[in-house]
Amino acid sequence: MTSKTFMWGLMGLLILGLGGFGVSNLSGNIRNVGSVGDIDISVDDYARALQEDIRAVEAQTGESLTFDQVEAFGIDGNVLGRLIGQAALDNEAKKIGLSIGDENLSRQIVELDVFQGPNGFDREAYKFQLDRIGMTETKFEEQLRADSVRGMLQSAVVSGVSMPQIYAKSLVDYAAERRNFTWARLNASDLATELPEPSEQELIAYHQENAADFTTPELKRIAYVWLSPDDLVADIPVEEDRIRALYDSRGEDFNTPERRLVERLVFPDQDSAETAKVAYERDETDFETLVSERGLELQDVDMGDVAQDELGAAGGAVFNADVNDVVGPFETSLGPALFRINGVLPGHSVSLDEARAELQGELASDAARRKIETVAETVDDLLAGGATLEELQGEAGMTLNSIDWYADAPDPIAAYSAFQDAAAAVQADDYPAVIHLEDGGIVALRLEQEIPAELQDLDAVRGAVIDGWKAQATSKALAAQAQELVAQLAVSGDMAALGLTAQVETDITRDQFIPDTDETFLKTVFEMKPGDVTVITTSDSVAIVRLDDVLGPDTANAEVESFRAALLQRANSGMSQDIYAAYARSIQSQAGIQLDQAALNAVHANFR
Numbered sequence: 001m002t003s004k005t006f007m008w009g010l011m012g013l014l015i016l017g018l019g020g021f022g023v024s025n026l027s028g029n030i031r032n033v034g035s036v037g038d039i040d041i042s043v044d045d046y047a048r049a050l051q052e053d054i055r056a057v058e059a060q061t062g063e064s065l066t067f068d069q070v071e072a073f074g075i076d077g078n079v080l081g082r083l084i085g086q087a088a089l090d091n092e093a094k095k096i097g098l099s100i101g102d103e104n105l106s107r108q109i110v111e112l113d114v115f116q117g118p119n120g121f122d123r124e125a126y127k128f129q130l131d132r133i134g135m136t137e138t139k140f141e142e143q144l145r146a147d148s149v150r151g152m153l154q155s156a157v158v159s160g161v162s163m164p165q166i167y168a169k170s171l172v173d174y175a176a177e178r179r180n181f182t183w184a185r186l187n188a189s190d191l192a193t194e195l196p197e198p199s200e201q202e203l204i205a206y207h208q209e210n211a212a213d214f215t216t217p218e219l220k221r222i223a224y225v226w227l228s229p230d231d232l233v234a235d236i237p238v239e240e241d242r243i244r245a246l247y248d249s250r251g252e253d254f255n256t257p258e259r260r261l262v263e264r265l266v267f268p269d270q271d272s273a274e275t276a277k278v279a280y281e282r283d284e285t286d287f288e289t290l291v292s293e294r295g296l297e298l299q300d301v302d303m304g305d306v307a308q309d310e311l312g313a314a315g316g317a318v319f320n321a322d323v324n325d326v327v328g329p330f331e332t333s334l335g336p337a338l339f340r341i342n343g344v345l346p347g348h349s350v351s352l353d354e355a356r357a358e359l360q361g362e363l364a365s366d367a368a369r370r371k372i373e374t375v376a377e378t379v380d381d382l383l384a385g386g387a388t389l390e391e392l393q394g395e396a397g398m399t400l401n402s403i404d405w406y407a408d409a410p411d412p413i414a415a416y417s418a419f420q421d422a423a424a425a426v427q428a429d430d431y432p433a434v435i436h437l438e439d440g441g442i443v444a445l446r447l448e449q450e451i452p453a454e455l456q457d458l459d460a461v462r463g464a465v466i467d468g469w470k471a472q473a474t475s476k477a478l479a480a481q482a483q484e485l486v487a488q489l490a491v492s493g494d495m496a497a498l499g500l501t502a503q504v505e506t507d508i509t510r511d512q513f514i515p516d517t518d519e520t521f522l523k524t525v526f527e528m529k530p531g532d533v534t535v536i537t538t539s540d541s542v543a544i545v546r547l548d549d550v551l552g553p554d555t556a557n558a559e560v561e562s563f564r565a566a567l568l569q570r571a572n573s574g575m576s577q578d579i580y581a582a583y584a585r586s587i588q589s590q591a592g593i594q595l596d597q598a599a600l601n602a603v604h605a606n607f608r
Contacts, residue, residue: 033599034084037091037591041083047603050079054607067607076604080595088588089150100148105141108148157583163571172564176553178507179525184500185516186482187541188474195477198469206469207458213468214461217406219451222423225389225398226413227375228441229368236364236371243359247352254350259305261343262318263298265291266334273329273336280326280338287326287340305345314339369440376442380434389432389446398444404451419443471540478542482535485544489533500544507551517543 032040053075058065070076093099110121117125130140198206207214247254265287267273279285291301308315314330314337321327321341328338379396392398403411405423413419416437422445432444458465485498495502505514514521517538524536528547536543553560 030596030599030602032596033080033603034593034595036084036087036588036593038094039087039091041087043599043603046079046083046600047606049083050076050603050607053079067604070607080600084588084593085584086146086150088584088591089153090146091591092587093146093149093153098149098153100145100152105145105148109141109144154580158576158580161572161576161579163568163575165568167571168564168568171567172553172560175511176509176557176560176563178509178551178554179547180504180506180549180551181508181525181528181545181547182495182502182504183543183545184495184502185541185543186478186500188478190481191474191477192481193477195470195473198466198473203462203465203469204458206472207461207465210468211455214464215453215455217408218453219404219406220423220426220447221402221449221451222405222426222445223389223400223402223448224413224419224443224445225392225396225400226441226443227372227396227398228437229365229372229439231397231399232368232371233361233364236367238360238363238367242363243356244352246359246363247355254355256347256349257307258319258347259307259345260318260341261305261345262303262311263287263291263301263340263342264303264332264337265294265296265301265340266332266337267294267329268335270329270336273338277326277329277338287338290338311339365440372440372442376434376436379442379444383432383434383444389444392444398442402448413443416441416443419445475537475539475542479535479537482542482544486533486535489544489546495544495546507554516541 030043032042033046034041050070054065054070057073057075065073065075109115109126114129115121115126127137130137265276267276276285276290280287280290288298291298308319311318312330312332314328314332317327317330318339318341323341323343326338326340329336330339331337375396379392379398382392382395387395389400393400401413403409403413403423405411405414407420407424414423416439418435418437422435422443426445426447428447428450430447432446435443435445437443485500488498489495492498508514508522508525510522510526512522517536521536521538521543524534525545525547528534528545530547530550533544533546536545555561
């Protein structure tokens, strides 16, 4: 662990050193940005660390960051927090007299690969590497010593921390315990008596009791103008040479060679491969047996789908054979092998004429999007000058329309997330602005009216109300019928004798799913006790369930043991982190933190 700490500490220093280039113009008497106890946090260390983190984010995103973005992302705060944490550890180590000796430090340095020459540690390589990053040997060794001591202190705090075994056992017992149960389903076709037709009063009551189901959503009536690439494609000419060039650049998409599903069985030598092939051809064995005799399974010899040129010398024979044929032996990089063909994935070739319409549309769409970018600037200017949406029809060629918008509105324009966001946010006094859509189109909108939610009249939704009433009445009737059967089942104990089709489920865990049930089904089953019989109601059926047995986790199942180990490892890691976080807060609080905002501002000014 100590060696790894040294290595990563070194690499961190190299990065920090290189990251420091370009932040050296900090002048004056400001030397530290703060301190923790007796340990100072130098301006140079803060600037280097900040530069490193900024460059890391830029490398990840591929974009340069302004310092306003750095502050918005909290990068400066993270860097300062990290250095405060390191300084707190250094201060605590100094306080308790923890360090490593020169001999130990020297041994670690000479073992680092970065300083090795042909004959081991190279003093010149050591000096050269430090010169490259502008660091003296003394500074490097001080920093390396501090990194090592921090690692020792951190390790001392969290080593030996472990969650009691009962913690993982309790979670596994809950998550992996099993149930055996027998159940039968009743649906509308099992009703003993047919449902009567609903009365008008029953429909009125159902309509009122379930008003939310028959209430229209709150709506925004929005006027909008829209210009889509599809509106312009038909009028954009595309030169033939551009179509041909695009076709040629995408040759692999339009012309793919045949591929085959192949298994390859490798033998230790040519003689054994030929002997196996002869036995196969004489029907003395089959390919599966040959695989088994080699101590393998079929998945071990499966090559997936391959092209002819991927098979080397075997390519021609494999691609001339029929499905299920075995060919070979042929020499491979692994030794002589037999090949079995399991399937053929035909190649396909699309001519330029066949692909022309697709390619022309693609090029025209690209051109249309570029044209819309120009139109968007014009529309922006027109709207800024007070133009209405109606005026944009003629001046910008946009299409005027309206929508009664809500979150699930089916209109085509509502499929764009940018439109959805704008429609949700628009207010009555907002001025229209250009909104860029995901496909390169643009839209501008105006709120015309807000329409409150409204309960629809019974006559307008009568059909839906009748269907809902029947479903509810059916569920109630089935539940009542099922309760009668439960009482009989308590006496006979035989579902089949009651005309029920029993289904037996064994070793069912909480995370499994029983087809044609909802999420409440297994939840209810796991709340039952052995011997309990209950009725579970769903939207269109009921189930009579008898719990037969409660079983603990399957200890023979490797997944259960893996789950237990993962839980314990995660718990140990989490507890270690919590303990270290508490320790870090404590030593920082005891030592006291002093920050120089003027010094921080001076560093930040160098990045702006």
